Amino acid sequence: MTGFTRVRSCPPPMDDGGAVRAVLDRIGDKWSLLVVGALREGPLRFGELEKAVTGISQRMLTLTLKHLAEDGLVSRTAYAEVPPRVEYELTGLGRTLMPLVIALAEWALEHSDEINAHRRR
Amino acid sequence: MTGFTRVRSCPPPMDDGGAVRAVLDRIGDKWSLLVVGALREGPLRFGELEKAVTGISQRMLTLTLKHLAEDGLVSRTAYAEVPPRVEYELTGLGRTLMPLVIALAEWALEHSDEINAHRRR
DNA sequence: CAGCATCCGGCGGGATACTG
């Protein structure tokens, strides 16, 4: 028998610790990163977000914003006016995520052609 | 009345172009990034991946690998042996994604406490 | 060992209508 059992790499390759999993379950959904990306230049109102994030439904925008607010990534500010006005803005924590969103967007743009070419076959 | 209508930012905040959307639909699913992360140190066999990516079902591992292979992010190599052996490895394209996966994992580890604290309320 | 086939429950998420 060979003397080694598992030499190739460290047994727990990443472990993920659950932390990565937990975060991916959050921001890895269909809309969260798009909404965060839409808020990169400053606060937006509900209706503006609806237009900024193409294709999102009202329901999903509401839920996504609620989740992001619960996680402390965005803040919600309601102004007592008529008609009512509500603005959403990235928190400090949310802003730390921006470089990753930017990087992901750039990667997507840079390699989407290559991916599509592969998928064609 | 105020003279301005929409000064705040450029009308198409991100546009996403669909490219970002397309990529997120791909690698933004529940398992893809975990599988890619598991392959960061070299090729792994099917069974090794199953253990490396905690919680993934056989079905989902199969499907995820198929998708990643279709997109050209991982390569599949079957050795004509008995018992059969199949190894999965990141392609060049797949490796360009690694820095982002690493960054995401680090962000998750670094801020998971803060997020959980927020969610508690 | 690697992996497809099948069944099926849960929920992600769209459409629509209604409220403050």
Added chain:
DNA sequence: CAGTATCCCGCCGGATGCTG
């Protein structure tokens, strides 16, 4: 304008069993 409520379909994805 900024949501909430409800209905409902699709498919994600887990469990189990079978093949090369």
